Amino acid sequence: MRGAVGYTRAVLFRQLEYLVALSRERHFARAAQACHVSQPALSEALRKLEEELDMPLVRRGRKYEGLTPEGERIVVWAQRILADRDALKDEVDALRSGLSGRMRIGSVPTASGAVAELTGPFCAAHPLVTVEVIADMQSVDILRQLQNFELDAAVTYLREDLSGNFHTVPLYQERYVLLLTAADGLARRTTATWAEAAGLSLCLLTGTMQGRRVLDELFARAGTQPSPRLETDSVAALFAHVRTGQWASIVPHAWLHVFGVPHGMRAVPLVEPAAAVPVGLVIAAREPDSVMARALTDIAGTTDVASALERVPGDPGR
Known part of the structure; x- marks a missing residue:
């Protein structure tokens, strides 16, 4: 029975991953490629998910036409469920043997040079973690991907209209x-x-x-x-x-x-x-928080990024 439950859980996670990938890629073939499966396998898994939920999730025609209104709601839950699964795994791994896995950091183009001031000490403190930096992002895409759990953290402008959906750590003033x-x-x-x-x-x-x-x-x-x-x-x-x-x-x-x-x-x-415009670390506000985001926030709180960015290579006065 326990094996059957584990198999059912694994199938559900895989179906949710396929749905999230299709919502992101907006194309069956690209979603299948992103999930490393064939397009028929992805389509069949989504059909089975629709049967299990007893509702249509995907508008199908000669090509992908988008998610149904029900599908749009379900994909939000799918993103949250998958993020919580990954966060739980990271937390357990951290308790067992130290932080490991993959950290995803986004950055606006003007701030991408400052990201290295955080990734250096972060990687030194957590040698089992691999870091992926996605630079040259638009700020609106950064906030969307943080909310959709596609990024763990980001370095961007600290605007006054940032909602309560985010936590911030000021890093420096952009001049x-x-x-x-x-x-x-x-x-x-x-x-x-x-x-x-x-x-x-x-x-x-x-x-x-x-x-x-x-x-x-x-x-x-x-x-x-x-x-x-x-x-x-x-x-x-x-x-x-x-x-x-x-x-x-x-x-x-x-x-x-x-x-x-x-x-x-x-x-x-x-x-x-x-x-001067404030720039800082931004993470999604969630409870419990992501162990990856928490670890990077700790680094940001103890790293003097502003002073480091004042040092100009080749300038003997600094």
């Missing part, structure tokens, strides 16, 4: 510098204004990124609006384009900790306004 070639006249200045930056041939992050929306707000406070000639979703790409000598850009000061100030470039602090 901004004008990155340009040494030949530019502004490169000889100790500061530059946002209005002056708006008049340059700029490459900036795309308008869909939270980091770009922050910049647009600061430009608006200065009474101006940029007209970037080039946009990208990568901070590294901004550095690469400035290197060509055709562009200037605005980058977070924290990224100088990663790249330094490359040869032939200058980083000039921006003023009028001189702004």
